[in-house]
Amino acid sequence: MLDIEKARRETPSCEHILHFDNAGASLMPQPVLKAMKDHLDLEAEIGAYEAADRKQDSIEHVYDLLAQFISAKREEIAFIENATRAWDMAFYSIPFKRGDRILTATAEYGSNYVAYLQIARKTGAVIDVIPNDKSGQLSVEALKNMMDERVKLVSITHVPTNGGLVNPAVEIGKIARKANVLYLLDACQSVGQMPIDVKEIGCDMLSATGRKFLRGPRATGFLYVNSNVVESLEPPLLDMHAADWPSRDEYIIRPDARRFENWEQNYAGKIGLGVAVDYALGLGLEDIWRRVKGLADRLRAKLSTIRGINVRDLGIEKCGIVTFTSKNVDAQIIKQELAKRGINVTVSTKVWTRLDMEARNIESLVRASVHYYNTEDEIERFCQAVCEIISK
Numbered sequence: 001m002l003d004i005e006k007a008r009r010e011t012p013s014c015e016h017i018l019h020f021d022n023a024g025a026s027l028m029p030q031p032v033l034k035a036m037k038d039h040l041d042l043e044a045e046i047g048a049y050e051a052a053d054r055k056q057d058s059i060e061h062v063y064d065l066l067a068q069f070i071s072a073k074r075e076e077i078a079f080i081e082n083a084t085r086a087w088d089m090a091f092y093s094i095p096f097k098r099g100d101r102i103l104t105a106t107a108e109y110g111s112n113y114v115a116y117l118q119i120a121r122k123t124g125a126v127i128d129v130i131p132n133d134k135s136g137q138l139s140v141e142a143l144k145n146m147m148d149e150r151v152k153l154v155s156i157t158h159v160p161t162n163g164g165l166v167n168p169a170v171e172i173g174k175i176a177r178k179a180n181v182l183y184l185l186d187a188c189q190s191v192g193q194m195p196i197d198v199k200e201i202g203c204d205m206l207s208a209t210g211r212k213f214l215r216g217p218r219a220t221g222f223l224y225v226n227s228n229v230v231e232s233l234e235p236p237l238l239d240m241h242a243a244d245w246p247s248r249d250e251y252i253i254r255p256d257a258r259r260f261e262n263w264e265q266n267y268a269g270k271i272g273l274g275v276a277v278d279y280a281l282g283l284g285l286e287d288i289w290r291r292v293k294g295l296a297d298r299l300r301a302k303l304s305t306i307r308g309i310n311v312r313d314l315g316i317e318k319c320g321i322v323t324f325t326s327k328n329v330d331a332q333i334i335k336q337e338l339a340k341r342g343i344n345v346t347v348s349t350k351v352w353t354r355l356d357m358e359a360r361n362i363e364s365l366v367r368a369s370v371h372y373y374n375t376e377d378e379i380e381r382f383c384q385a386v387c388e389i390i391s392k
Contacts, residue, residue: 002287007373018378021344023161023189023321023369026215028272029279036217036272043268052267059267062274066222069277069285070206071197075256076230078223079270083188083209084111086223089260090184090205091115091155093233098124100152105130105138105167107160107314107356112186116155125152129355136314140171147175153182159189162348162357162365164296164313164321166190173202182229188212193292193320193371195285204229210269213292213320213371216276220269225257235260283372291372292320295379299370302383308390312365321369323348329390331364337389343382345369 008014010029019027042051052059063074080086092115096102102116106129116127128146133139138156154176158169169185176183185203187196192213198206206224210216225233234253235242241263243253253259280288299322300311308327326334331347338345349364350357357363368382 002283002291002372004291004373004375007283008375011373014373016342018341018343018374018381020368020370020374020378020382021346022193022213022371022374023367024346025211025218026192026213026371027373028215028217028276031279032216032272032275035275036268039268039271048267055267055271058271058274062270062277065274065277065281069196069281070191070224071199072224073227075258076198076224076227078225078257078260079265079273080207080221080223080261081219081266083186083207083221086207086209086221086260087112087184087186087188088115089235089237090207090223090225090233091153092119092236093260094153094182095234096123096125096152099150100125101148101150102127103130103143103146103151103154104128105156105160106132106359107157107162107165107167107353108155109157109161109186109188110352110354112155112157113354126150132314135316137165137316138167138172140168140175143172143175147179147181151179151181153184155184155186157186157188159187159319159321160353160356161189162353162367163315163323164300164318165315166194166317166319167315168317169201169203173200176204177202189321190319192280192288194289198224198226210273210276214273214276214280215371216273217269219266220273222273223257223260225260227256230257230259231255237262239263288372292370293318295370295372295374295376296320296322298376299368299379299382302379303386306383306387306390309386312360312362320371321367323365323367325362325365326390329392331366334366334386334389338382338385341385343385 011027063077066077067074131142183203184205187208191208204226210220211218242259243251310325312323345368348367
């Protein structure tokens with residue numbers, strides 16, 4: 001069982017804010033913050049290169065921790081400055097040609113879809129959107145029926161940014177493996193709130209961030225690339241960290257996932273990310289997931305009793321993201337009024353997940369995302385605040 005009181009003591013800002021924006025950026029625990037500050041102090045004291053040399057064991061251990069975290073091998077992990085760039089490095093390494101099909105989900109993230117459009121324009125590849133089933137999640141049956149010899153990539157957002165939906169990543173992986181098709185999973189919102197096993201999922205590539213449910217620092221992320229496919233993928237950008245320069249007219253790309261990294265890195269952030277992973281592992285990923293789901297279910301149930309509030313989450317399985325709209329009050333106004341009460345949420349707009357939001361005729365919605373350090377009392381306080389705001 002999680003020690004919630006200890007988790008909150010190690011998150012002192014819980015004393016003065018109610019943070020339901022963990023899908024944006026979670027509150028960092030004290031051990032993460034201390035590790036980063038200590039490294040920055042060391043850089044200031046002895047020099048940045050020298051500090052990296054002295055902390056080399058801790059820096060290298062980050063790869064072991066991340067590999068353990070998602071059931072991968074350390075050589076399959078790359079440290080990247082954010083989840084978007086991690087995803088980009090994977091996607092743009094795939095050699096698309098005219099007629100190749102990219103299969104994606106209705107609730108795909110806007111930045112990813114823009115990348116599909118760019119590649120489609122440049123290469124003549126085709127974007128095909130997999131429809132949802134009746135629950136609102138990606139239809140596994142539809143995906144099966146769409147697979148053919150032209151499919152080059154199945155690229156899915158595991159947990160969309162605009163709701164509590166959890167897409168059926170494992171079932172998708174089985175279909176992709178059977179067809180011998182590359183599978184890229186955007187796990188930006190799922191890593192840290194639920195157990196992730198890349199072997200069980202069967203994805204070839206997975207991108208994630210540090211700042212969200214993992215409770216790590218901003219400007220940190222990572223990329224997993226299966227060792228069976230890594231050498232078939234040439235990164236769109238190379239430097240002398242990603243590749244060797246053995247002679248004037250030759251370069252050799254390194255054989256592991258670090259071919260997707262670049263030389264200059266945020267070492268304080270990297271160390272902080274490792275501490276965040278270790279912190280989560282120490283708590284237990286199954287216990288974290290059970291707590292997050294329980295709090296989110298409670299929040300959805302409570303919001304559903306408020307007249308004028310419409311909970312918008314889809315899917316069979318739901319996670320720690322809870323979204324809703326009000327019949328009479330704009331989502332942005334609700335966010336602003338909650339902020340006056342010391343409550344953090346965000347607003348998800350149509351441009352983030354255009355296909356899904358347009359299909360549901362939603363312009364914007366309030367996104368409240370809970371984590372294990374939140375409490376049942378905070379849910380009561382939150383719902384009371386929402387009642388007051390929409391009753392004005």
